């Protein structure tokens with residue numbers, strides 16, 4: 311199969327490229343900056359690279375030509391002008407236009423889990439749901455694979471938690487600390503994304519990747535501290551708003567406020583999988599939370615993607 315990775319220099323895009331190439335598929339990558347993505351492309355084993363930009367549409371037509379399946383990872387998180395939503399929506403529309411023009415047969419959008427039914431989606435999930443709608447409406451055999459936080463050494467979801475635990479001897483968490491968050495290891499989620507893009511029976515569906523566990527935020531922070539061998543006092547602060555949380559996380563971790571605002575917005579609700587949507591991935595066996603965190607925080611160099619296999 312000839313596969314295209316849109317966002318091949320990113321964390322999850324790079325992992326998918328690597329598994330596809332190892333499974334004998336022909337892989338092409340679209341990146342914004344070939345030089346900046348060079349080490350990620352080398353690690354993923356991609357030689358066929360198109361430089362472009364999903365927001366302007368540059369390179370999309372060329373990259374999609376002759377492709378059997380495309381994997382879409384574009385996310386303008388932390389855009390300097392804070393116009394993340396506008397950029398992401400524009401990029402999704404450009405992708406649909408190019409996919410329709412080139413007759414893309416199948417594709418996957420890797421995205422986040424939906425909020426509980428009936429609640430107003432927080433900024434992060436609202437962004438991802440809007441992009442999902444544009445892609446799935448525009449490309450008939452596009453599948454959405456939703457997942458919780460990926461517990462990878464370089465995952466953008468996990469890094470702020472790790473920095474927070476490393477840097478703050480006392481970790482303040484808002485009342486949301488008892489909300490649950492699904493977490494998944496990089497190997498399992500990569501296998502789920504690849505399966506969705508290469509199995510025609512899964513085309514056009516919205517699926518949830520399975521989870522290693524669904525701890526509360528407090529349990530997750532405790533598990534990260536334990537895995538790092540650190541003693542941390544976790545205190546429950548009575549006042550929290552997504553903006554305040556974002557400002558605190560940004561100050562402690564060094565991440566941009568814009569990125570932390572999206573990250574913190576998801577804490578307002580449980581962020582868990584729907585077992586019915588996971589059913590097609592019944593043959594995948596995620597490791598335990600403890601194993602996944604150990605692999606993420608004590609990675610073995612040169613083993614894909616986290617040292618487990």
Ligand SMILES: NC(=O)c1ccc[n+]([C@@H]2O[C@H](COP(=O)([O-])OP(=O)(O)OC[C@H]3O[C@@H](n4cnc5c(N)ncnc54)[C@H](OP(=O)(O)O)[C@@H]3O)[C@@H](O)[C@H]2O)c1
Nearest residue numbers: 317319320321322342363364365384385420421459460467
């Ligand atoms: N990490 C997690 O824990 C997690 C969990 C669930 C779902 N997800 C989903 O995974 C997807 C990818 O996120 P990630 O965590 O892998 O983050 P990432 O490493 O930052 O990947 C995002 C990718 O988007 C690319 N991109 C941004 N703007 C672009 C543009 N205009 N044109 C082309 N490419 C562009 C980036 O390219 P550059 O390299 O040029 O910046 C990067 O490769 C998102 O949909 C996210 O919701 C992530």
